[in-house]
Amino acid sequence: MNIAELAQNGKFVVTAEVGPPKGVEIEGMLEDAELMRGRVDGINATDQQSSVMRLGSLATCRLLKEKGLNPIFQVTCRDRNRIALQSDLLSAYVLGIENVLCLTGDFVALGDHPQAKPVFDLDSVSLLLAARELGQGRDLSGNELKGAPQFCLGAIVTPAADPLEPQLIKMEKKVKAGAQFFQTQAVYEPDKFEEFMKAVAYLNVPVLAGIVMLRSAAMARFMNKNVAGIYVPDNLIEEMDQAENKAQKSIEIAARLINEMKPFCQGVHIMAIGWEKKVPQVLDAAGL
């Protein structure tokens, strides 16, 4: 079942992600994915995350699919124009990939090829539109397709953005353009996230709360200072600071956040960022 169907059936949906390697040694990534088998409902394959050139998300999704796992194909608008994006969506479908997460993508200057030409021919909203059009048997120019790919389309939103209203406006546009589920940027404040969930309830779309595992107090402070749309409150930073076993504390915090947010969202998306092997421990601690 795809992500939207799972949520519709009342399942508390759990997704995680794997980072394709920079190079062709895929064993480590597949080991990470293997540990998630049976524990998560879908695994995102990131698309050249942070604008760093790596193995592609399409090939990664196919590898996951061959292992019998349920991949979520992340597609950004940073590196491909509308011809390549639509073509890759067709390719994904024939390779058996059903879930697609449509993203704008980071700016190129923040990655390891800052000289690259940024594309952004489409944006997250128009990519969703394009994918929906393909599903209806037409491409973006209105040409008829021989066989229409059926996708479960996902999108992202940043619940801790300040101001929040522009994010809410764009989220509504994404739903209108065809988004069937949302994964969020990291959230660390369940109270505020509950307010966000109330504000978007009218959209009637499943939202998976983003969980980024904290690795240290320094990482939390770094994100607060540098990463847009992420805010780690002081009490969590202090907990990390004082913990002797950082990994254990990180798992404990992630599990606690999941349980605090579980009553008012439809699932969680765990971004371990290098600690993929600890995802099962987070789920154990959260009782999932």
Add this chain to the structure above:
Amino acid sequence: MIISEQKPLPEILKFLEGEQRIFLVGCKGCAEACYTGGEAQVMEMKQKLEEEGKTIVGHAVVDFLCDKALVKFRLKAHEAEINSADSLLVMTCGLGVQATSKVVDKVTHPACNTINVGGARGEWRGEERCLECGECLLDYTGGICPLTACTKGLINGPCGGAKNGKCEFEPETRDCGWHLIYERLKKLNRLDKMKTIISPKDYSKMQPPKNLRTTIMWALEKEEKEAVKK
């Protein structure tokens, strides 16, 4: 010179939906030379809009609309008319629309599409940029160009990469274009504009149509060649 062409009247009328009192702005520079926003075209537009039932509360044709200080000074003389207007229709390139937006706290609509001609630009010294995309979106974005103000050139709203109104690409100096657009539309009570889903842009419109490549300079060059032949 910056080449512009007037948008079709139905598109302009769609921008003006729900608004009655309109102030027209033209330019004695490139827009006059392109027959899109000089005195004559402004008067034509006045007549067309009046036929559609609109009230034209006044007009100003500024030389040049790409000089923000001058725009401010010239429009000051029309303060009462502009204050009584629902919106301004600016019949120039994208820079003229952005300059007007910068100095007037009213909704500004673009009446033209700006087309790339590759040659020398106007006298613009401001921070705003016009991409000469041939498909002006300034109506939806409060007179701030999303293609140039947003680092990624996004047209459907912000990404998640802004913090304190600054772009994560250059957080010290670069404003988030969509934060500026949001704040401006909020101030003008026109956030509904931001909810419009904008279709992917037609980048073929960045190529100037053949008839518009015949600029005065191009004609002179051609003329000179022929003189030598004689």
